[in-house]
Amino acid sequence: MTTEEQTKIKKEITMQNIIHSAASYLIGALNSTETKINHVRVEEIDSNKTKNEWYITLSFIDETSPNLEGALSSLYGTQKRIRKIVTIKTPELDLVSIKDRE
Numbered sequence: 001m002t003t004e005e006q007t008k009i010k011k012e013i014t015m016q017n018i019i020h021s022a023a024s025y026l027i028g029a030l031n032s033t034e035t036k037i038n039h040v041r042v043e044e045i046d047s048n049k050t051k052n053e054w055y056i057t058l059s060f061i062d063e064t065s066p067n068l069e070g071a072l073s074s075l076y077g078t079q080k081r082i083r084k085i086v087t088i089k090t091p092e093l094d095l096v097s098i099k100d101r102e
Contacts, residue, residue, distance in 0.1 A: 013091050015045070021093045022056035022086035029098060036063035043083060043101075052090045057101055059083045 023040055030037050037060040044057035059081040087096035 013093070017093060018054050018088050018090065019045070019056055021095075022054070022088050023058060025088075025095045026058055026060075026084055026086050026098060030060075037061065038063055053096060054088045054090060056086045056088065057083055058086060 019042055027037070027040065040058055040060045042056065043059045044055075046055040046057075047053065048055070061079045062082050063079075083101040085097075085099045085101050087099075088094070089096050
């Protein structure tokens, strides 16, 4: 790989591209199971530079989940947020895994 090609790849690997890739993989996987999700948002970002991996925690509301009730529902809403950790390998922006965040 030439220096010019390496520079081009480095420019294309931005945080925005990493997050977009993570969200696209997650939404694609859930859509294939007909899970209706809304309000996807970024919760946490972490990395492992030794492995060239990024860990993007995304949350969403599963529209098929029952509504929550209780004293705090007026503050936080009546639907539970589900959190997933999406691992992205750089520089390829390939999906490594999608896991539940406990």
